Amino acid sequence: MDKQHPQQQWQQAVTAYAQAINRYVAQGQAHGWDDLEEPQAPATDHLLDAWQAALRAANHPASDELQRQAFRSAWPPAHLPLVPLLERHGQGISCVLLLDDGSLLARIGMPYEKGQVVRIDGNSVTPVIGIEHFGRCPRRRYFALANSEGVRVTDGWGGPQVARLPWPTGLEDLPKGYPFDPFDLPPTPTALIPFADGQRVLLVSAEGIFLMTAQGARRLLPCQAQIIEDLAEGTDPDDINLGLSMEHAAISPDGNLIALGQQDGRHLVLDGQLQPVAAVGPGSEYPHFAMFNQQGDQLLLNACHFYNGGTLGVRVVDLAGLDTDYYSDDPRTPLLQDGARVYAGVARDGEYIVGDAYGYLRAFGEDGKAHWQHFLGSTISAMDISADGRTLVAASHAGFISVIALDSGRPQWQIGDGEHGELRRWLFWKGWDRPLMW
Incomplete structure (x- = not known):
């Protein structure tokens, strides 16, 4: 029987496995994967009760920062040892800022779940009352705050209200004279993105993608032209699907371009007057994600197939009139990243950082050159980055929120080849009475 304390067993197992995986990946990238055998994760299930007891002790109100840091050193963060607990406790976190x-x-909670909005400040977690969904404009100034009554736009977090927008009725931009029904309830936002003017908000939802204003909403997807075409071909209105799957959208920093899409069709780009600019054939089967780079002069477009995907990069100057098919070899739409099904992403100077379905944060340049990867675990569900590009926050379907100091050095227990150190990990787990810090 192992006479080591549980924390020593955990520390050694987690660190040894991370280093073995990092060697395995480095060898595979350098020399190929054919003759390599992936390291097996050590047995740690028997340590979970002791880990959980130590975690709760470190989060006791009487514990100080030194005790919490001591716990983190003794029980370094890891994902794989917790997998036996995730089916019961894990949950997605749909948005972080x-x-x-x-x-x-x-x-x-994910957008379709009731969920709860919280603010994390230092060691405290406080529910935010009266807000069910939120979003921020690409220039970080305006916030969209939603509840059943509508969407408020504020100038800064906690700042003055500058606009109040009603929810779409569901009848926007539908042909007159057909028996389409209005929404029974407001759409459930997948994303809320205010524009740079603070007067408009892009609503992304499974019920449709809409441009919201104080005067009413416009339906952007499914687009009016497609609906009219379907009706002209004799499709029964009851058979026209106005819902979306894998719905996504992004706004350029200046607000002059809207990139949007869903699983059935190509990537679409509209201008500020909602006129079509481009239709880009995806680099995999199903359009899944879009974002602009920090400067706003390149658009990133991801499409997926199962847990994998392909990500294209398109320079904004090349968008006007661009019309390509699936898997096009057009030099204006190069494949920047091959492999990731992207659920979330951020950009900093010259670099994209995306979160994939396998729990990795993957960074690459605007030229497609791979920079680094960093493992968090489970599917990455949300990300944000600080204005100075030095702090990254990533959340996952394991119920983790990880705050990472970029370019600060990599601890021994971290899986990945980026020089980044996690500062804190929060566990928001179902069935627990409160979130806990790791």
Whole structure:
């Protein structure tokens, strides 16, 4: 029987496995994978009770920062040892935002779940009352705050209200004279993105993608032209599907371009007057994600197939009139990243950081050159980055929120080849009475 303390067993197992995986990946990338055998994860199930007891002790109100740091050193963060607990406790976190004061907003639960919005400030987690969904404009100034009554836009977090927008009725841009039904309830936001003027909000939802204004909403997807074409071909209105799957959208920093899509069709780009600019054939089967780079002069477009995908990069100057098919070899739509099904992403100077279905954060340049990868575990569900590009926050379907100091050095227990150190990991687990810090 192993006479080591549980924390020593955990520490050695987690660190040894991370280093073995990192060697395995480095060898595979350098020399190929054919003759390599992936390291097996050590047995740690018998340590979970002791880990959980130590975690709760470190989060006791009487514990100080030194005790919490001591716990983290003795029980270094890891994902694989917790897999036996995730089916019962894990949950997705649909949105995270780093505020300029260093605090953090998060929506616990996926968009289609009731969920809860919280603010994390230092060691405290406080529910945000009266807000069910939120979003921020690409320039970080305006916030969209939603509940059943509509969407408010504020100038800064906690700042003055500058707009109030009603929910779409569901009848927007539908041909007159057909028996389409209005929404029974407001759409459930997958994303809320205010524009740079603070007067408009892009609503992304499974019920449709809409441009919201104080005067009403416009339906962007499914687009009016496609609906009219389907009706002209004799399709019964009851058979026209107005819902979306894998719905996604992004706004350029200046607000002059809207990239949007869903699983059935190509990537689409509209201008500020909602006129078509481009239709881009995806680099995999199903359009899944879009974002602009930090400068706003390149658009990233991801499509997926099962847990994998392909990500294209298109320079904004090449968008006007661009019309390509699936898997096009057009030099204006090069494949920048091959392999990731992207659920979330951020951009900093010259670099994209995306989160994939396998639990990795993957960074690459605007030229497609791979930079680094960093393992968090489970499917990455949400990300944000600080204005200075030095702090990254990533959330996953394991119920983790990880706050990472970029370019600060990599601890021995971290799987990945990026020089980044996690500062803190929060566990928002179902069935627990409160979130706990790791």
